Structures are given as C-alpha cells and as structure tokens.
Amino acid sequence: MADRDGSIWCDGALISWREAKTHVLTHALHYGSAVLEGERVYEGRVFRLAAHSARLINSARLLDYELPWTREEIDAATRAVVKANDLTSGYVRPIAWRGSEVMGVSAIGTTVHLAIAPWAQEGRLSVQVKPGGIRVTMAKYRRPAPEVAPGEAKAAGLYIICGIEKDRALKAGFDDALMLDWKGRLAESTGANIFLAIGGKLVTPKVENFLDGITRRAVIGMAERRGWTVEERAVAPQELDDASEVFLCGTAAEIVPVGAVDARHYQIGPMTRTLMADYAELVRQPDCEGFGESGHFAQLARAKAA
Ligand code: PMP
Numbered sequence: 391m392a393d394r395d396g397s398i399w400c401d402g403a404l405i406s407w408r409e410a411k412t413h414v415l416t417h418a419l420h421y422g423s424a425v426l427e428g429e430r431v432y433e434g435r436v437f438r439l440a441a442h443s444a445r446l447i448n449s450a451r452l453l454d455y456e457l458p459w460t461r462e463e464i465d466a467a468t469r470a471v472v473k474a475n476d477l478t479s480g481y482v483r484p485i486a487w488r489g490s491e492v493m494g495v496s497a498i499g500t501t502v503h504l505a506i507a508p509w510a511q512e513g514r515l516s517v518q519v520k521p522g523g524i525r526v527t528m529a530k531y532r533r534p535a536p537e538v539a540p541g542e543a544k545a546a547g548l549y550i551i552c553g554i555e556k557d558r559a560l561k562a563g564f565d566d567a568l569m570l571d572w573k574g575r576l577a578e579s580t581g582a583n584i585f586l587a588i589g590g591k592l593v594t595p596k597v598e599n600f601l602d603g604i605t606r607r608a609v610i611g612m613a614e615r616r617g618w619t620v621e622e623r624a625v626a627p628q629e630l631d632d633a634s635e636v637f638l639c640g641t642a643a644e645i646v647p648v649g650a651v652d653a654r655h656y657q658i659g660p661m662t663r664t665l666m667a668d669y670a671e672l673v674r675q676p677d678c679e680g681f682g683e684s685g686h687f688a689q690l691a692r693a694k695a696a
Pocket residue numbers: 428552578579580581582583601602603604605606639640641642
C-alpha cells in the first residue's frame with residue numbers, strides 16, 4: 391500500500407502518497423493508540439461521511455484524547471482528498487494517532503495527527519460474496535467487557551484479537567470468524583456486524599461494548615422502512631440454530647450472506663436479498679446522511695400513525 395500514486399491528506403495538507411510516513415518511535419505503533427475509520431465512496435460521495443467523522447472523534451475521546459479538527463473540518467478534508475484523487479468508487483481510511491515526541495506508556499506530551507488516505511476500490515473489501523454465502527467459524531477470543539476496554543471505540547489496539555481470529559479463520563478455510571461478547575452472547579465478526587432472520591423478524595445483538603456499525607444502523611433503517619420488525623437484544627449463539635438467514639454487514643463488506651457457521655447451513659433468503667438490493671440503491675443516493683440514525687423510521691411511522 392505504500393508504493394502508489396495519488397495524494398493523502400496529512401495534518402492539514404495534501405501530500406504525495408509515498409511521502410505519507412511516520413517515525414518508528416510513534417506512540418501509536420508501540421501502544422495501539424490510533425483510532426481509525428473505514429469509509430466508502432460511491433458515485434464520488436462518501437456514504438454517511440458525517441457519521442464516520444463523528445465516530446472517529448468519539449473513538450479518540452474514548453481513548454482520552456481530542457482531535458484538533460472539528461467534524462466539519464474532517465468532512466471537508468475527506469471530500470478534498472477524494473476529489474484530489476479523482477475517485478468515483480473507492481475506500482477511505484482516516485487514521486488519527488499520537489506522535490513520537492515522548493516514548494512510554496503515557497501519551498501525555500505527544501501531538502495528535504490525522505491522515506486520510508483514499509484509494510480506488512470496486513465492490514467489496516475484506517469479505518467477498520460467494521454464490522452460497524460465506525463460511526464463518528466461531529472465534530476463540532471474545533470482545534472485551536466494559537470493565538476491560540472501551541469496546542465501542544474503533545481503535546487500533548482493539549483490533550489485535552480480530553486480526554488473530556481473522557487469520558485463524560482464513561488458514562482453516564473459512565472466510566471470517568464470529569466473536570462472542572464477554573458474557574458469551576453473539577457480538578460481531580472480526581470486521582462486520584451480524585443479523586439473523588428468526589421467525590420472519592430480523593434480530594441483531596444490542597451494542598454493548600463492541601462496534602456500533604454505521605452499516606448496521608442503515609440496515610435497521612432499511613428494514614423498518616419495509617415495515618419489518620427488528621429486535622436489538624442479547625442473542626445467544628444457540629439462536630443460530632433457529633435462524634433461516636444470517637448475514638454480516640459493514641462498510642467494507644457491505645451486506646454479505648452467510649452460508650454456514652461451522653456445521654450450520656443457511657440459504658441466501660429473501661430478507662438478505664432484499665436488503666442487499668436496497669443497500670446498493672441507498673449508498674448511491676445523494677441525501678442519505680441521516681438515514682438509519684436510531685429510530686428514524688420508527689419515529690416516522692409513529693408520526694404517520696398519530
Ligand atoms: N465491527 C467491526 C469489528 C468492524 O471492524 C466493522 C467495520 N468498521 C464493523 C463492525 C461494521 O462497522 P461499519 O458498518 O461502521 O463499517
């Protein structure tokens with residue numbers, strides 16, 4: 391990834407791709423203090439840009455630091471760098487980190503940096519759709535308890551166990567791994583959230599100390615718009631036995647049907663297919679910034695009924 395043409399926005403300026411470097415004694419490299427986002431460009435626009443920039447700022451706050459840029463400034467920088475690279479379809483990686491001024495566990499005294507790197511990307515990233523759906527295995531590591539780590543932050547350090555589990559899954563011939571939370575309930579995959587179709591309803595784990603996906607919220611919004619019931623609640627892994635459909639969703643993965651979780655097999659069913667088509671349409675619409683924000687469609691429905 392280091393040897394490419396193009397430009398990267400770095401600490402307020404557009405610089406050449408190959409010049410975007412950092413020192414080996416950077417705090418984030420040693421102690422995992424970077425926070426990041428993953429965004430997609432469709433038709434030249436970043437889908438749910440404001441939500442991603444806001445989550446980046448919030449992730450830094452969960453790690454006890456402030457980004458020296460506002461949400462609006464990060465949005466503007468992102469649009470500028472996407473335009474500079476002339477992207478119509480792509481992926482964007484914003485990353486903020488603590489610098490190299492002092493070396494030690496404490497980051498006090500380091501400066502905060504921000505880089506935004508976009509590149510051309512067609513289709514999905516990280517998990518590819520397969521004709522019968524992807525094959526997933528159960529992970530050994532769990533998402534941390536709230537007393538252990540700020541699990542809702544999209545922080546580099548929190549990806550250590552995701553990386554180990556993803557590699558373990560790939561080496562064993564699977565496409566991804568499903569992680570439980572600290573109480574043994576379903577949480578998320580190593581880079582996406584999960585939905586199950588059970589008895590005609592969509593069921594997804596309530597976010598408790600894992601990543602509250604922006605795609606997850608869009609899926610809830612799309613399902614509510616279709617009048618479907620969505621349950622956000624604790625989901626026991628045994629409920630995978632009751633599901634007629636299972637899918638993962640995330641910015642990079644989009645909506646990916648799951649064909650198997652270890653020995654359990656699933657069809658790519660009508661709910662998954664409908665949401666995949668709806669999502670492909672949604673991401674290409676110009677005005678969907680607030681879409682899928684908590685209760686958006688439920689509120690509209692209630693207002694209509696009142
Ligand atoms: N969980 C994890 C661990 C992830 O890395 C991602 C991808 N960012 C998601 C869930 C989905 O989040 P989003 O829909 O915001 O991309």
